[in-house]
Amino acid sequence: MSDPPSAPRPESAPTMSRDEVSRLAQLARIDLSGAELDHLAPQLAVIVDSVAAVSSVAADDIPPSSHALPLQNVFRADETRPSLTPDEVLAGAPASEQQRFSVPRILGEEP
Amino acid sequence: MSDVTRLSAAALASALADGDVTSLQATQAHLDRIGAVDGAVHAFLHVDADGALAQASAADERRAAGGELPELLGVPIAVKDIATTKGLPTTAGSRILEGWVPPYDATVVARVRAAGLPILGKTNMDEFAMGSSTEHSAFGPSHNPWDLDRIPGGSGGGSSAAVSAFEAPLAIGTDTGGSIRQPGAVTGTVGVKPTYGGVSRYGLIALASSLDQAGPVTRTVLDAALLHDVIGGHDPLDSTSIDTQWPSMAAAARAGDISRLRIGVVKELGGEGYQTGVRTRFEESVQLLVDAGAEVIEVSCPHFELALATYYLILPSEASSNLAKFDAMRYGRRVAPDGVRDPSAEQVMAASRKAGFGDEVKRRIILGTFALSSGYYDAYYGQAQKVRTLISRDFASAFEQADVLVSPTAPTTAFRIGEKIDDPLAMYLNDIATIPANLAGVPGMSLPSGLADEDGLPTGFQILAPPLEDARLYRVGAALEAMLVDRWGGPLLDQAPRLEVGL
Numbered sequence: 001m002s003d004p005p006s007a008p009r010p011e012s013a014p015t016m017s018r019d020e021v022s023r024l025a026q027l028a029r030i031d032l033s034g035a036e037l038d039h040l041a042p043q044l045a046v047i048v049d050s051v052a053a054v055s056s057v058a059a060d061d062i063p064p065s066s067h068a069l070p071l072q073n074v075f076r077a078d079e080t081r082p083s084l085t086p087d088e089v090l091a092g093a094p095a096s097e098q099q100r101f102s103v104p105r106i107l108g109e110e111p
Numbered sequence: 112m113s114d115v116t117r118l119s120a121a122a123l124a125s126a127l128a129d130g131d132v133t134s135l136q137a138t139q140a141h142l143d144r145i146g147a148v149d150g151a152v153h154a155f156l157h158v159d160a161d162g163a164l165a166q167a168s169a170a171d172e173r174r175a176a177g178g179e180l181p182e183l184l185g186v187p188i189a190v191k192d193i194a195t196t197k198g199l200p201t202t203a204g205s206r207i208l209e210g211w212v213p214p215y216d217a218t219v220v221a222r223v224r225a226a227g228l229p230i231l232g233k234t235n236m237d238e239f240a241m242g243s244s245t246e247h248s249a250f251g252p253s254h255n256p257w258d259l260d261r262i263p264g265g266s267g268g269g270s271s272a273a274v275s276a277f278e279a280p281l282a283i284g285t286d287t288g289g290s291i292r293q294p295g296a297v298t299g300t301v302g303v304k305p306t307y308g309g310v311s312r313y314g315l316i317a318l319a320s321s322l323d324q325a326g327p328v329t330r331t332v333l334d335a336a337l338l339h340d341v342i343g344g345h346d347p348l349d350s351t352s353i354d355t356q357w358p359s360m361a362a363a364a365r366a367g368d369i370s371r372l373r374i375g376v377v378k379e380l381g382g383e384g385y386q387t388g389v390r391t392r393f394e395e396s397v398q399l400l401v402d403a404g405a406e407v408i409e410v411s412c413p414h415f416e417l418a419l420a421t422y423y424l425i426l427p428s429e430a431s432s433n434l435a436k437f438d439a440m441r442y443g444r445r446v447a448p449d450g451v452r453d454p455s456a457e458q459v460m461a462a463s464r465k466a467g468f469g470d471e472v473k474r475r476i477i478l479g480t481f482a483l484s485s486g487y488y489d490a491y492y493g494q495a496q497k498v499r500t501l502i503s504r505d506f507a508s509a510f511e512q513a514d515v516l517v518s519p520t521a522p523t524t525a526f527r528i529g530e531k532i533d534d535p536l537a538m539y540l541n542d543i544a545t546i547p548a549n550l551a552g553v554p555g556m557s558l559p560s561g562l563a564d565e566d567g568l569p570t571g572f573q574i575l576a577p578p579l580e581d582a583r584l585y586r587v588g589a590a591l592e593a594m595l596v597d598r599w600g601g602p603l604l605d606q607a608p609r610l611e612v613g614l
Contacts, residue, residue, distance in 0.1 A: 028431060
């Protein structure tokens with residue numbers, strides 16, 4: 001067992017700058033207005049600073065847990081079973097056509 | 112029959128079985144109560160009066176036909192808006208799902224229907240269960256019946272408010288870091304987070320898949336046990352569902368024997384940072400257990416100090432991945448970006464997520480995206496997964512010394528609406544005592560321990576048991592509840608304001 005954890009944070013903790021938040025929001029496909037960036041960036045900086053406490057404990061030889069309890073793959077028999085109808089599946093779609101989801105263009109188009 | 116809305120679910124079930132009241136009458140009485148007080152409490156996002164009354168009639172017919180009947184047949188229930196309900200709107204408290212009507216039932220909902228419990232409606236919650244107050248609901252906060260200016264806890268504050276305001280005897284909640292237990296603590300009600308895998312997650316809108324667990328929200332320990340027995344058990348539709356034979360939780364609650372039980376007080380979950388009245392009521396409850404023959408020891412779980420930081424890396428990481436599905440393509444809200452002619456799918460996605468998600472959801476998605484991004488993954492997400500192992504090991508060694516662990520459920524009583532809304536870290540601290548259980552998958556219960564002297568608001572007592580030993584929660588919880596109710600001279604909620612009609 002390692003030493004009891006303590007509060008200090010690593011010196012190398014990155015700061016959450018406004019530019020960094022803007023970049024991450026783009027990766028996450030969320031448009032953020034300038035006002036939102038001004039609002040969220042300082043809050044995220046405080047949160048990141050705080051969660052960096054996890055590095056205060058030496059855990060190099062500790063196996064990571066992705067789940068609390070052991071998991072194993074689960075399979076079912078490859079048999080047909082009842083499923084939703086096309087109408088049910090499409091009922092919540094923002095737009096549909098010919099029993100298909102209708103989506104905006106997916107490729108870039110130079111004007 | 113006097114006011115059926117004041118009965119526990121168990122007492123209402125007996126009255127239904129004895130023919131003193133019909134499900135139709137009981138369901139109508141709860142709908143009337145909702146009509147009278149929910150304008151002030153705002154526990155519900157959607158009330159399904161017609162559906163509930165139809166299910167109540169069906170329950171009455173089933174009872175008339177006789178045969179073997181589920182114990183809770185005809186007892187109405189409220190369902191947190193995170194569980195899909197076929198034909199009923201399901202929003203998870205988010206604008207991005209406003210108006211969505213799922214084509215299927217979550218397994219917990221299907222089981223509730225099969226057991227004949229009329230569904231009164233869907234309860235309010237922090238958006239996608241991210242929060243401890245319901246203030247992050249896109250549809251406005253719920254209010255604590257003990258003081259309408261205060262929060263009913265969160266994320267399941269709609270369910271805790273519905274039950275504590277006598278709008279429903281039972282409700283379904285979900286608990287990712289305390290969203291069943293903390294609302295229970297601040298409203299003077301009972302909430303149980305079962306062992307991870309004990310209740311199916313199929314059809315629950317996922318927040319953090321390795322932490323989420325559905326469970327009962329009620330006014331008594333026995334009611335929670337009865338509902339646990341209805342919703343629990345193996346489900347092939349959830350690959351993490353545990354395939355085992357569970358004992359009856361109701362039988363454990365009815366036994367309520369704690370003599371010679373070893374109870375571990377967790378050193379790290381108490382003391383500094385916990386409100387005086389919360390600590391006083393906690394210590395009194397521990398003393399009651401000692402008086403009843405339990406052995407109390409102090410246990411130390413040193414890595415719990417890092418549980419909050421660990422959780423706020425693991426949860427956002429999983430959430431940012433889970434919420435990627437809200438892309439405005441197959442369901443949910445689609446918004447076109449301003450001033451863009453013929454926008455691309457990607458631009459529509461980003462504009463829809465901007466319009467559809469609230470601040471807290473944006474914060475956590477960005478945080479998760481950061482923790483999972485290359486260069487930071489090992490130092491943040493990877494390290495958090497290792498600390499998670501250390502937290503599980505702390506639990507394992509504590510459970511070698513004690514049969515159950517106990518702590519206050521939440522560090523404070525209910526705070527005022529608005530007090531912490533723009534201070535995310537202060538909000539996160541509400542779950543400091545409940546989060547370790549989710550990280551380790553262990554079951555936990557909160558039950559009322561009294562009212563804090565300084566503000567007269569409810570305090571919660573948390574019981575934790577080893578994985579799969581959920582029945583212990585009910586055994587200990589029922590014994591403690593009986594002693595406390597005896598002291599109070601009646602249920603704690605008898606001391607809450609009546610919220611009389613005509614608000």
